Structures are given as structure tokens and as C-alpha cells.
Amino acid sequence: MRRYVAALLATATTAITAGSVLAQPPSIIEDFKPSALNQPGQQYPQVNSQGYVRFRIAAPDAKAVHMSLGLGGQGGTAMTKGDDGAWTGTTAGALDQGFHYYHLTVDGGTFNDPGTLNFYGSTRWESGIEIPAQDADFYAVKDVPHGQVQQILFASPSTATTRRAYVYTPPGYEKNVSARYPVLYLQHGWGEDETAWANQGHANLIMDNLIASGSTRPFIIVMTYGMTNDVKPGAPGGLASFDIKPFQTVLLNELIPYVDGHFRTRADARHRAMAGLSMGGFETKLIASANPDKFAYIGLFSGGTYSLDDVNKIPGFKEKAKLVFVSFGSRELDNPRRGAPPGMPPSDPRANAAALKDAGFNSVFYVSPNTAHEFLSWRRSLREFAPLLFRD
Amino acid sequence: MRRYVAALLATATTAITAGSVLAQPPSIIEDFKPSALNQPGQQYPQVNSQGYVRFRIAAPDAKAVHMSLGLGGQGGTAMTKGDDGAWTGTTAGALDQGFHYYHLTVDGGTFNDPGTLNFYGSTRWESGIEIPAQDADFYAVKDVPHGQVQQILFASPSTATTRRAYVYTPPGYEKNVSARYPVLYLQHGWGEDETAWANQGHANLIMDNLIASGSTRPFIIVMTYGMTNDVKPGAPGGLASFDIKPFQTVLLNELIPYVDGHFRTRADARHRAMAGLSMGGFETKLIASANPDKFAYIGLFSGGTYSLDDVNKIPGFKEKAKLVFVSFGSRELDNPRRGAPPGMPPSDPRANAAALKDAGFNSVFYVSPNTAHEFLSWRRSLREFAPLLFRD
Numbered sequence: 001m002r003r004y005v006a007a008l009l010a011t012a013t014t015a016i017t018a019g020s021v022l023a024q025p026p027s028i029i030e031d032f033k034p035s036a037l038n039q040p041g042q043q044y045p046q047v048n049s050q051g052y053v054r055f056r057i058a059a060p061d062a063k064a065v066h067m068s069l070g071l072g073g074q075g076g077t078a079m080t081k082g083d084d085g086a087w088t089g090t091t092a093g094a095l096d097q098g099f100h101y102y103h104l105t106v107d108g109g110t111f112n113d114p115g116t117l118n119f120y121g122s123t124r125w126e127s128g129i130e131i132p133a134q135d136a137d138f139y140a141v142k143d144v145p146h147g148q149v150q151q152i153l154f155a156s157p158s159t160a161t162t163r164r165a166y167v168y169t170p171p172g173y174e175k176n177v178s179a180r181y182p183v184l185y186l187q188h189g190w191g192e193d194e195t196a197w198a199n200q201g202h203a204n205l206i207m208d209n210l211i212a213s214g215s216t217r218p219f220i221i222v223m224t225y226g227m228t229n230d231v232k233p234g235a236p237g238g239l240a241s242f243d244i245k246p247f248q249t250v251l252l253n254e255l256i257p258y259v260d261g262h263f264r265t266r267a268d269a270r271h272r273a274m275a276g277l278s279m280g281g282f283e284t285k286l287i288a289s290a291n292p293d294k295f296a297y298i299g300l301f302s303g304g305t306y307s308l309d310d311v312n313k314i315p316g317f318k319e320k321a322k323l324v325f326v327s328f329g330s331r332e333l334d335n336p337r338r339g340a341p342p343g344m345p346p347s348d349p350r351a352n353a354a355a356l357k358d359a360g361f362n363s364v365f366y367v368s369p370n371t372a373h374e375f376l377s378w379r380r381s382l383r384e385f386a387p388l389l390f391r392d
Numbered sequence: 393m394r395r396y397v398a399a400l401l402a403t404a405t406t407a408i409t410a411g412s413v414l415a416q417p418p419s420i421i422e423d424f425k426p427s428a429l430n431q432p433g434q435q436y437p438q439v440n441s442q443g444y445v446r447f448r449i450a451a452p453d454a455k456a457v458h459m460s461l462g463l464g465g466q467g468g469t470a471m472t473k474g475d476d477g478a479w480t481g482t483t484a485g486a487l488d489q490g491f492h493y494y495h496l497t498v499d500g501g502t503f504n505d506p507g508t509l510n511f512y513g514s515t516r517w518e519s520g521i522e523i524p525a526q527d528a529d530f531y532a533v534k535d536v537p538h539g540q541v542q543q544i545l546f547a548s549p550s551t552a553t554t555r556r557a558y559v560y561t562p563p564g565y566e567k568n569v570s571a572r573y574p575v576l577y578l579q580h581g582w583g584e585d586e587t588a589w590a591n592q593g594h595a596n597l598i599m600d601n602l603i604a605s606g607s608t609r610p611f612i613i614v615m616t617y618g619m620t621n622d623v624k625p626g627a628p629g630g631l632a633s634f635d636i637k638p639f640q641t642v643l644l645n646e647l648i649p650y651v652d653g654h655f656r657t658r659a660d661a662r663h664r665a666m667a668g669l670s671m672g673g674f675e676t677k678l679i680a681s682a683n684p685d686k687f688a689y690i691g692l693f694s695g696g697t698y699s700l701d702d703v704n705k706i707p708g709f710k711e712k713a714k715l716v717f718v719s720f721g722s723r724e725l726d727n728p729r730r731g732a733p734p735g736m737p738p739s740d741p742r743a744n745a746a747a748l749k750d751a752g753f754n755s756v757f758y759v760s761p762n763t764a765h766e767f768l769s770w771r772r773s774l775r776e777f778a779p780l781l782f783r784d
Contacts, residue, residue, distance in 0.1 A: 059501030109451030111503040141554045150542030162533050174654050177569045
């Protein structure tokens with residue numbers, strides 16, 4: 001019943017960035033539980049069955065404590081100090097289901113909530129919270145065979161660095177020593193890094209569960225850092241002036257050869273996909289469009305679209321592209337100027353996808369219900385995208 | 393020259409917990425640089441060539457900011473607010489080389505330094521800082537073949553959970569598909585978790601470098617969570633009342649079979665080692681002593697010793713144990729009551745090691761110079777231990 005109430009609320013609300021405002025604030029149901037992303041033993045933050053979040057921060061001598069997370073446009077969540085010296089506050093309404101980043105301000109300083117785990121976003125490790133989704137089962141830890149997520153370090157002469165990537169190998173990879181596997185290169189968004197798809201995205205669990213149910217063919221996923229446009233160390237430039245070349249060189253000339261040399265891959269375009277969320281979709285489009293001989297399967301998750309004009313400019317694209325997958329959170333389409341990433345063309349992504357389909361492309365358009373530019377949109381996008389890969 | 397000065401200071405100092413006090417405070421050399429563990433683009437905290445740390449925290453409206461890290465016995469580092477609203481402070485002396493945990497207090501609340509990465513210790517994610525060590529080369533990222541660190545999820549019926557471990561596979565593991573490898577089970581300390589040996593310990597880099605120089609045989613390392621004595625969820629009990637059985641069941645009945653089933657191991661005692669730091673050494677001694685048929689190589693890093701009495705109680709231990717390795721930081725031996733873990737027997741570990749050697753054991757005792765109960769002791773211990781493994 002509680003799940004039903006939560007689902008109903010989520011459907012009835014109007015999107016404002018990360019949250020939603022109710023026309024009539026309902027009474028708050030006092031069934032708050034510690035967030036699934038809390039540090040071991042921590043009781044706060046808590047989430048209730050409606051999707052409200054309650055924070056609690058011990059800072060007895062502070063003059064002002066404020067949470068960045070709240071309903072968009074309302075400036076986060078105000079906190080008030082109790083007699084016990086702890087500051088508490090509850091969001092003014094239900095947040096979207098799924099994962100949200102946040103931080104707090106204590107007397108003018110920016111800190112993380114000591115109650116929660118941190119996740120790399122906004123070019124820093126931020127506090128994270130999870131609002132249980134009604135469809136959370138697809139990324140739950142279940143008693144199914146689990147693949148492995150491994151860190152690799154690869155030499156990058158072009159950037160004069162040793163770079164890190166994470167590689168998901170599916171269940172059975174270790175034992176089936178004669179089998180070779182297709183590979184998906186999967187990119188994070190602006191301000192995130194190569195940890196995002198496993199930590200925030202649960203890409204490994206999504207794959208484990210899809211493979212266990214027979215919904216997708218087993219494949220390898222490679223996730224690396226895509227922000228190569230630093231204007232100074234650690235200060236990435238914007239997308240407007242984004243130059244794809246440094247990252248393209250790392251990906252095509254360094255990472256892919258390393259992966260093909262160290263893992264049992266099928267090292268041709270028909271067994272190689274690229275996808276990304278937000279900026280990662282932007283990168284995917286730039287690299288896949290310029291290299292139709294490298295990737296036959298393409299996914300843009302809240303990261304732009306392909307118009308007919310776009311694809312007509314790419315020689316041989318129609319013959320080579322086995323899949324052009326485009327997805328958004330529903331709230332991004334409701335209000336594209338809020339949800340769309342910088343650089344997204346102003347054309348209607350749904351109409352673009354339909355035009356590609358009419359032109360004979362394997363064009364798939366997916367909309368994540370009741371989510372915005374946020375990770376539940378992208379977890380669901382991966383769930384929809386993976387079964388469509390490597391079917392030829 | 394700077395390296396020489398730093399080394400000289402470290403040798404001349406007297407240990408107090410995590411740091412050292414100089415008889416005559418030298419003048420501070422103003423060559424502070426951002427710590428290697430800072431978040432991308434963050435300028436503070438900084439470390440100078442002497443091993444002093446300087447902190448800077450923006451919190452313009454705070455009444456009091458204090459750092460937990462400083463010279464032991466002096467209550468951390470005081471911070472003072474400048475005209476720009478930022479609080480700064482410098483440790484009262486040089487810290488030990490290597491890794492240190494810390495946090496800060498802002499108006500009575502406990503937070504992490506937003507400038508640094510976090511590391512799991514003290515049962516929470518804490519701020520970390522690295523004082524460059526003069527021998528840091530052995531755990532540096534170099535242009536050598538790199539092994540992989542992978543996350544595995546294994547079913548644990550005994551605890552009714554899906555548990556996580558990290559597995560280091562050495563360079564070449566992927567390609568040499570007919571080779572089988574010995575395995576070291578390597579445990580973290582109290583309050584830490586399965587992330588510690590790779591994150592704080594650089595176990596993977598230590599191994600990559602040892603293997604590249606031909607100093608050790610390639611082997612697999614498995615690191616899992618050893619704190620199974622929670623008195624309530626997330627609140628681990630003390631060591632005095634520690635019951636090894638739940639962890640022993642996870643390790644022997646669940647993890648080892650999983651690893652032997654999913655990796656190309658040599659699944660016998662002669663090709664299996666166990667070691668751990670602090671509480672992990674305590675666990676190693678309990679489990680290895682009770683199961684001499686399971687592990688032929690044993691390492692206790694700042695985590696107890698084996699006396700002749702101990703080993704005489706274990707049937708067949710002398711024939712089966714190929715190596716009994718015990719190590720400490722030199723400052724733990726200078727002042728054992730400070731540095732020794734709870735549960736460490738009061739007997740002299742150096743004399744114990746010598747007695748075992750006289751009794752015909754392959755007993756090795758190692759002392760890490762100028763370090764205490766801290767990670768540089770344990771990185772060095774692994775460097776010394778690894779080459780001694782699996783030689784028969």
C-alpha cells in the first residue's frame with residue numbers, strides 16, 4: 001500500500017528540477033527510515049514512503065545550517081536547531097524517486113552530510129541519498145550470479161598519465177575461458193567520473209539481473225573518465241567550447257586497444273557499443289558520428305538526439321549503425337530548457353527519433369516516467385538499452 | 393635536499409601516536425604543496441617538505457573550527473579565522489610519513505575536510521592526508537604492467553547477506569589462461585573495511601611494482617570485510633569480546649570456496665596465505681591457528697605475535713607453517729602500550745620471533761622505521777611479506 005501511495009504521488013506531481021511540488025501539501029506520513037546510502041550505523045538522513053527526506057545534523061554551536069537538497073526553486077531545505085543541539089529539517093515535498101546529490105552549508109562553509117556515503121558529482125565528492133523507486137528491483141542486489149567490477153590502470157601517452165577505468169565482466173566470464181564478449185563503452189556526465197556508473201548507476205547490478213533473467217546477452221562494460229577539457233587541473237571547461245579530440249584519442253587509441261589486449265573481447269564495430277549520460281551522450285554522439293567504423297550501437301541518455309540532418313552527414317552511417325537509442329527523463333521533455341544538457345539541439349528528440357525510424361534506422365526512443373536529469377532516468381535507460389545490443 | 397631534510401627530521405623525532413614532537417621547533421619551510429589525496433582541483437590541505445600540514449576551511453560565520461589531526465597529546469590543530477572568512481591552521485610539528493585519517497569540528501559538529509578524499513576508518517568515511525615518504529617509490533603508480541582490482545559479490549548464507557570483497561589479480565592473469573595462482577587473504581583493521589588495503593594501503597601498486605622488479609611471484613590477493621562482531625548494525629563490538637566464529641565461517645566456508653570456484657587458484661594450504669593489520673592480524677592468528685591445514689603462510693602486521701607457547705598448542709603447526717611473519721612500526725615497539733592493538737599479548741614480539749626461529753620455524757620479524765600504528769607500517773609490511781610467499 002505504501003508503495004502504491006508513493007507511485008500515485010509521483011505521477012500526480014509537477015516537475016521542478018530534482019523534485020516536485022504538490023498543489024496541496026499532504027500530511028507527512030511518519031514512517032521515515034534511514035536512507036539505503038547511509039554510512040554504517042547512521043540513522044540520518046531518513047526517507048519516508050512518500051519520498052520526503054528528513055535530515056539531522058549535530059552542530060550545537062552553529063548559527064545556521066542549510067541543506068542544498070529540497071524542492072527545486074525553493075532553495076533547498078531549511079534546518080532548525082532543537083534543544084539537543086541537533087539541526088533537523090524535512091523537505092517541503094516528495095523528491096523524485098532514485099538518486100540525488102546534495103551537500104550542506106554550516107555557517108557559510110560547504111560540507112558533506114556525515115550520515116551518508118559520498119558520490120563523485122559536480123567535480124567533488126558529494127553526499128548522496130536514495131529515494132526508493134517502485135521499480136527498484138531491477139537494480140537490487142539479488143541472489144543471482146554476479147559479474148565483477150574491476151579497476152584497470154592503462155597508460156595514456158597522449159595525456160602523459162596513467163588513467164583509470166572500471167570494467168564490468170559478466171557472470172561466467174572467468175570460467176568460459178574460450179568465450180569472447182562484445183563491449184559497451186559507457187560514459188558518465190559532467191562533473192562525475194569513472195566511478196559514477198557503478199556507484200550511482202548500479203550498472204553492474206542492472207546487468208547481473210538482466211543476464212539472470214535472460215533479457216540481455218552477456219557483454220563487458222568499460223567506464224572511464226571523460227572530462228579531458230580541463231581549463232586548469234581539476235577545473236573542467238564548459239560544454240560549449242568542448243573539444244572532443246583529447247578524449248577521443250584516449251578512448252580510440254589507448255583505452256580500446258588496452259581493453260582488446262587484456263580482455264577477451266570481440267574487437268570489431270559490430271560488437272562494440274558506446275553510450276553515455278548527459279555530457280557522456282554528447283561525447284558519444286561526437287565520437288560515434290566521426291567514427292562509424294568503430295561503434296555499431298549508440299546510446300544517448302539525456303544527452304542530445306540524432307536528427308535526420310545529423311545522420312545524413314555521416315558517410316555510411318545508415319548501413320553501419322545497428323541501433324540509435326535516445327532517452328530522456330519525462331520531466332526533461334516536459335520542460336526541456338531545465339532538463340536538457342548544454343549543447344542539446346533545440347529540435348524535438350521524439351520527432352527526431354521517429355524521423356530516423358521512418359528513414360529505416362533502428363531508432364529507439366525511451367522516456368523514463370516521472371524522472372528528470374537524474375540517475376533513475378539513466379539506470380532505466382541502461383535497462384532498456386542493454387537488451388537491444390549485439391543482437392545481429 | 394628536501395628529501396634529506398625530511399628524512400633527518402623523521403629520524404630525530406620522538407613518537408607520540410600519529411606524529412612526533414621536536415625538542416626545538418624548527419622554522420617552518422614555506423614549500424607547502426597540495427596533498428596527493430586532495431579532491432580534483434583542491435588546493436588545501438597542503439604538506440611541506442618537513443611533514444607539516446596546513447589546513448584551510450572556508451566557514452566565514454563559524455565560531456570555532458578545529459582539526460583532529462595534529463601532534464598526539466596536543467589535541468589536534470587549532471584553526472584561526474582570517475579576514476577572508478577562511479580558517480587556517482598548521483600542525484605544531486612534522487607528522488609521520490605516510491597516511492593519516494582525520495576530521496574537523498565546526499561549531500560542535502563533526503565533518504570531513506571538503507578538500508580531501510575520504511577513506512573508511514573508525515567505522516566512518518574520514519578525511520585522509522598523505523605525508524610523502526622517502527621510500528614512496530615502492531607504492532607509486534609507475535609505467536609497469538598493472539594488475540586489476542575487482543569487486544566481487546558473494547553469497548553468504550551464514551550471515552544471510554550478499555557480501556563484497558576486492559580481488560587483486562596480477563598482471564598476466566587475464567592472458568595466461570592456463571596458469572593457476574596462489575592466494576593471499578589480506579585483512580583490514582578495526583573500523584576499516586574491504587576498501588582499505590587498496591585505497592589506503594596501495595596493495596595493488598605494491599604488488600605491481602614488486603612483480604615488475606621480479607621480487608615476488610605473482611599471486612592473487614583477496615580483501616573482504618572482517619568486522620562480523622556488530623553489537624548492533626554498524627556498531628562493531630570491541631576486540632576483548634571478539635568472537636572469531638562468524639568471520640571464520642564467512643572466510644572458510646563461503647569466500648574461499650567462491651574464490652576457488654571463480655578464479656584460477658591453487659586451492660591448497662601451501663598456496664594460500666593469510667595476513668592482516670591490527671585487528672586483521674588478530675583475526676589471522678585466531679583463524680590460522682585453528683586451521684593449520686588451510687594456510688601455510690601467516691602474517692601479523694601490528695596485530696599480535698606468536699610465542700612458543702602459542703605454536704606448541706597447535707597440532708602439526710611446525711610442519712605445516714611455511715612462514716610466520718610478524719611486523720610492527722618502530723614507534724609501537726618504543727611505546728607498546730600506545731601502539732599495540734587491543735588483545736596483543738604483553739610478551740616481547742621480537743623475542744617471540746627469535747624463539748620461533750630458534751625452534752626451527754621460518755620466523756621473520758620486520759620493523760618499519762619511524763612509523764606507528766598506521767598505514768605506512770603496513771604498506772612496508774606487505775612489501776616485505778610478499779616476496780617471502782609461496783617459495784616452496
